Amino acid sequence: MQGAPFADRARVDALEKVLGKPIYGADMPLPGMLHAITVPARIAKGRMTALPIESAMRVKGVVRVFTPDDFGPAPVPPAGRYAPPPPMLIWDITFRGQPVALVVAETLEAAIEAAEVIRPEFEEQPFSVLADADNGVVRDAVDDVAAGNTMAELARAAIVIDQTYTSPTQHHNTMELLSTTAVWAEGRLTVHEGTQRSSGVQHDLARALGIDPAIIEVKSAYVGGGFGQRGPTQCQTAIVARAAMILGRPVKLVTPRSQIFHVATYRPMSVHRIRLGADAEGRMVAVRHDAEQEQSRLGMDPPPDRYHDAPPRIYGIPNYLGTSTYLRLDRQNPGFMRCPHPQPALFAFESAIDEMAIALGRDPVEFRLANGATTDPLTGNPLSSRFLDECLAEGARRFGWEQRNPLPRSMTAADGTQIGWGVAAGAYPSMMVPSIASFRVSADGSARIALSGHEMGQGIRTAIAQAVLKHIDIDAERLEIAIGDTSRAPQHITVGSWGTAGAVPAAEAAARRMRARLIELLDGRNVAGNAHRQLAAVRRPYLDVEVAQTAPGQDREEALSALRRGGYAVGGPEYPGFTAMSYIAHFVEVRIEPRTRRIRVPRVVSIADCGRVISPRTARSQIYGGVVWAISATLREETEIDPRFGGYLNCDFADYVVAVNADIADIEVGLIDKPDPMANESGLKGLGEVVMAGGSAAIANAIHHATGVRVRHLPIRIEDLL
Amino acid sequence: MQPIRYIRPSTVREAIAAHASLGDGARYIAGGTTLYDLMKLNIERPTGLVDVTFIEGLETIDTSGDTLRFGANARMADVATDPIVQSQYPVLSEALSKAASQQLRNMATVGANLLQRTRCMYFRNGYGGASGGAADYPCNKRIPGSGCAAIGGLDRGQAVLGVSDACTAVSPGDWPVALVAMDARIEVAGPGGERMLPISELYPLPGETPHIEFTLEPSEIIVGIVIGKNAAGARSTYHKIRDRESFAFALASAAVALEMSGDRVNAARIALGGVATRPWRADAAEAMLIGSDLTDDLAMAAGRAAFADAVPGRSNGFKVELGARTVADAIMIAAARRPL
Amino acid sequence: MSDENSRECQHSEGFLVLSRRSALLAGASVVPTAPFVRSAKAQDAVSPLALPVSAEHSLTVRTNINGGAFEINLDARTSLLDMLREHLGLAGSKKGCDHGQCGACTVHVDGRRVASCLTLAAKVEGREVTTIEGLSDGDRLHPMQQAFIDHDALQCGYCTPGQIMAAVACVHEGNATSSERIREYMSGNICRCGAYVGIVAAIQDAAERMERG
The missing domain is CATH 3.30.365.10 (Aldehyde oxidase/xanthine dehydrogenase, molybdopterin binding domain)
Incomplete structure (x- = not known):
């Protein structure tokens, strides 16, 4: 069902964007405003x-x-x-x-x-606005996430890493x-x-x-x-x-x-205590992960148990116990911020993996490869696809990992600059949402498809164009893609990396159906030219098709009804009979200035597994963006709160420091591009979130390799290494 | 922001007269990168603006005689790339080009940049109901006598030198630090005529009156900056350590200019930024270098001497160590430069 | 632009001179009904956008924008960015911070890049302003615009006009001579999507094309 790789195509809305023409929310000119x-x-x-x-x-x-x-x-x-x-x-x-x-x-x-x-x-x-400020915090635990017999296995483990990692409030x-x-x-x-x-x-x-x-x-x-x-x-x-x-x-x-x-919402501060056990053979056997996170007095999102989405599904560790607690404070609701749960959870977990590899005297790439997985321990079901080992192998090859001296502080340049190489893996649930797509091809040379999706720069318009054009020969220049507009099609929330999995299979299905209808219409006649010419030949001004699609295992009526009501209908990552996750491997070089201890990231190689790649060019850009986000979150960003006043002190772009161009050097990205056999008809998995997953740990692991200093909080700043 | 009247004079004399005619709420405005910014935050509340950037002849850069003279309206970007400044006085060029962004350096003038106000977050972020954010913090610069929220608060960015019980706000500039190192003088025009002011006298310590940040009268206008040419200029640098690689204020910075024969330091000019309540001349560090053969250890010792009087707060103590190391690196960078 | 507005612009001749029709159309094409282009004459007409400030707090700015001469009556507090966006319908320049901290509002004044949000509109009196709407030559893209497409140097597109205006200036200043220098001189333009790798590649590419062209 899944065909050949997609060809490279320029972002379909790039022309408008370089001309400054798109109308964003505040750009609509109206008389009498x-x-x-x-x-x-x-x-x-x-x-x-x-x-x-x-x-x-x-x-x-x-x-x-x-x-x-x-x-x-x-x-x-x-x-x-x-x-x-x-x-x-x-x-x-x-x-x-x-x-x-x-x-x-x-x-x-x-x-x-x-x-x-x-x-x-x-x-x-x-009032109380900080979890560590006073006793105004209310601790509000939710149900544990559990597989196997974690505490017993940890007690039996030959070696246990037990550390706590903190990720700050970020906007x-x-x-x-x-x-x-x-x-x-x-x-x-x-x-x-x-x-x-x-x-x-x-x-x-x-x-x-x-x-x-x-x-x-x-x-x-x-x-x-x-x-x-x-x-x-x-x-x-x-x-x-x-x-x-x-x-x-x-x-x-x-x-x-x-x-x-x-x-507005923000990434809440979260604290992660990781206890990671390995047996005498160096095989990881059990993880306990205690996660707690800031929340408003009444808020529910983000739910803290989702910190346990990614860590159990990266390696074949059979025993997992995740606890999850809200820390309730007098703040506005936090929310989901890019790679919401795995970002802090994997900073913790993948740092702990590095600490374990070092404790066992193992190379951190080889150690990860030796702990591969085929099964989701939380459900017992198979992982639909997991090309993480390919990501690790390809990344190591491109990065030149075999040149790495495993000893911390061993790679010092002539001027005293400390060089460190770090690696980490990332994973993110691959989810899918329902979609209703209506597609019209006209004899006048135009075409339009209306469906659910919001274009935030991830390239969903381009992916939809790729999906449509794969199945039907129409004028790409005159294909209108109507998304984000409730008057054109019901719109599901586009977050969680499920935009493409919602839109592309639906667009492909619509285009396939259009093609089938055209063939019916031609009724055996051989008409040269594209679909517009064919319609003209049979004197049809236009042809409409509509398709509705849901995720595997979803109740179709219920899911489509939720979509139409503006509701929430997400399938996965736990589908009937399988679990679907996207993966990535990050390889990072850091350089630490000998005296002032500035941390620089001259080089990153990141290889992602998002199943079939629909839009290679925008997918690569997503990885670049995810790496920039990882660098920025790891070395720059923290929203500062003075507990005496509440609110956010560094509330502008001068004081909330995000990465600028000079912070970013060489980033090399790659995509495995092997279709997932189960997740959906298109064989794709989500990408926009996983690109950041594990990036913070890769940087922190590289800093440890460079300096011998293990920093277990973000952001890692100059004073941590002085 | 309250309504303003705006006047665009074409001579210094007209500007001074316009300032007088606009009354108490009058302010001179040049590039606007500080004043207009703070007006948007409802911190500066002028009722009249005298735009000095249309005054003719104030943008001249003259490096021909015994001095460097920069007209007050010369843009930061232009002085930064002046060939003589770049080659003979890298400390000046680097201080300018490491400040802000190219967009802002194209707007900001070298004269008005001397009057940039502090970036202390408790000073800037708050009060204004609309564009100023939700906070409203005690700040003796904003409202004299209201207290200082930074003392005992989030003080990672605050000063460790020149602080008082009333204020620890950092003097934010880079260019003034380089000028202090180079003993620049400021040409000032006012209703009573012109005067020259050593730049070190432009910036009072906060003491009990942190709201008084400059010694200029409101009616006075900076018309030029003069630096005596000196041999140390060629062996100089402005070294700036920030929370990111570019477009950020200094955590610690050092302007260093040296005269040397062989390894021996004959003269040293050192000033600090990002760590003090005003552009900070590091006399003790200079004294430690002069007459000695420069080594890495001596540079580090000089750096530490510069911070001997530091008074750190809760979480800015790292600036003492970082600042010392920044000075040491700057000394070695400057020393490695060879006079033309 | 509707026919009605076209007529009005012509009537305003003397106050509003369009030496490059495309410049106005770029903005006005998204303004189907309102007389966004102000002239002294247009002010006389009943307009829902009339500025209700007393005369002494307003001023008339005579300036050239994307090749067209404009005479605009404004509240003296107005920023160049708000003048472009709210009064002239030139919404390509973006507000990302309103404090000179992000670069999304970058335009050229007399060929130099500035932050239009921190520029009083009053300051462009007698100056030449170029915005993203005035960069391309009709349908012919500026080499920088083409390079941004070719290198996918954008994602959400919101910072893109500012990035491109800054990038063109970066080349003209002679600051596009190496990737390190480009990164430094493009650091006034934040791209939150993280398209920096593509932006640097695009500028290197366009710099060559601009030198050849």
């Missing part, structure tokens, strides 16, 4: 007792200041984890920076000026600021917004505003970076939509970056 800005709370917990707006209303150009009195009570949350109630303006304050008022004005300058003169009064209550910081442009006209609400979940936003808005979802359209054709932050309905969306409905004019809010830190 009003500009809005939110006023944040300056306490971490308590109640707003007064909100004087007279001085703001006196600012020239101000149209209206919205307060909690303009909003009803927040709607009751619906069932399902991915649909928290969209925030409205309310008097109770549960985190610092919560919006308490919305200023709407004729100009942006007037809106900002007015927001600055609003001085709400608050009654503050005691996504997509380049595009979070924004909403809302238009209420002729009884319909149209929202332009960069979201990864258009239909979810549509239905959340309907609940929040008490209107029929059928009169709401959410358009998110281009997203200026998602990384998970645009999965939940954003803080400002319903507030802006209500303002637009009341005022009868389009309203645009572009959230300042400093406020985004305070109102």
